[in-house]
Amino acid sequence: MAEGAKAQDVPVVYLHEIKRQYMQGDAPLVILDGAKLALWAGQSVALVAPSGSGKSTLLHIAGLLESPDDGEVYVAGAPTSQLSDVERTQIRRNDIGFVYQSHRLLPEFSAVENVMLPQMIRGLKRSETVKRSTEILTYLGLADRLKHRPAELSGGEQQRVAIARAVANAPRALLADEPTGNLDPNTADHVFQALVQLVKATNVAMLIATHNMELAGRMDRRVSIVDGHIVELE
Ligand code: ADP
Ligand code: MG
16 A cells, blocks of 8 residues: 555455456357456445356456456455465455355354354454354344254345354455345345445445345445446446
């Protein structure tokens, strides 16, 4: 970060001129072709685009789960393309939370244990992780589901546990890939509410891929992918 610059002046995640293509037989299939996007602290952004247009690809690149063919991903102003695997893993663990369409919780562990795990991997004391996990789950309305295993929870509850796990290490950015895609409208509404509430409470930068225009309408900003570029909607 430049001297004198404040954290608010720098996007939490900045995607610069991102290019990504896959080979389909002999022909390249260009998915992202110079995509640019800034995610800011405390702002929720909906990524609304048809299936197959590159939403998951963009989220994976923003979350350092996948590398672009060209372009740069900046996290808190720092370029990431030259980092070692260990350094990238560290950023993923500490600075980025990811929520998938299916909850991907560990079935043998309770809700509270699923939220404790990323904190224990980070090296926090067990007692601290219990306290923090309980607080986050309570905040998300799951105070009386702490000991339940994923199979004993409803779809919406499972997704809220997955959200709690994603924010357990207080990330700077929360990336969600169609997090309500498997939920009925009422439950989806509830999960979205939880996400929006978290952005305001924790000042995290959030990017959500979704097909749901009604829910996207409640985000601070809406973007789409057109011909491999990011375009602002409205
Ligand atoms: P979305 O999430 O918007 O549905 P994706 O980012 O998953 O889109 O995929 C964009 C396009 O890239 C799709 O046409 C998909 O088939 C293709 N694609 C994604 N991952 C791969 C891969 N690993 N190899 C080849 N093609 C891929
Ligand atoms: Mg997808």
